[in-house]
Amino acid sequence: MKTTILKGVNIGNNVIIGANSLVNKDIPDNCVAAGNPAKVLMTLDEYYIKRKKAQDQEAAELVRLYRERYGKEADERALHEFFWLFTTGDSDLPDCWKKMMSLVGNAEYSYKKLNENHPRYKNMDEFLKSIK
Structure with a gap:
């Protein structure tokens, strides 16, 4: 979303580009990149592990807020x-x-x-x- 990819730049396979990024140089395969200018932040495997850990916390927070708001x-x-x-x-x-x-x-x-x-x-x- 709202990312700019400059002419002549190649983005590899299995890449996640963060929103509002400016991609002004090539991005390799299997990674996550973001920023202005975009930089490789981590491998896709590292991102998967990070998201898997965060998923438990996010789900628990949703449940707590649901209980608080709806009383059930x-x-x-x-x-x-x-x-x-x-x-x-x-x-x-x-x-x-x-x-x-x-x-x-x-x-x-x-x-x-x-x-x-x-x-x-x-x-x-x-x-x-x-x-x-």
Whole structure:
């Protein structure tokens, strides 16, 4: 979003470019770059690990705020972005989770990856109970 890529610059495969960046030189494969001018910040593998750690914290914060605001437990709809934390796809998914699986037109691939998933929690209830 709102990124400028100058003429003659090559961006490698599997690259994430941060919003509002100015890409004025080549960016190699498999990395995350951002800034003005854009610089390589980390490898894609490092980014994956960082995001995976942050996902638990973000989901827990959402649950705490949901409880505070609505006075009840977060449901499947509220946690639709985080369902990978507590399901493998072995059971029938709620409709809102199925919708997330086909968001970018790659549902078959998403279901394959979900079936390979090793969630940190046995199910959504266990996840919710883990949050104080």
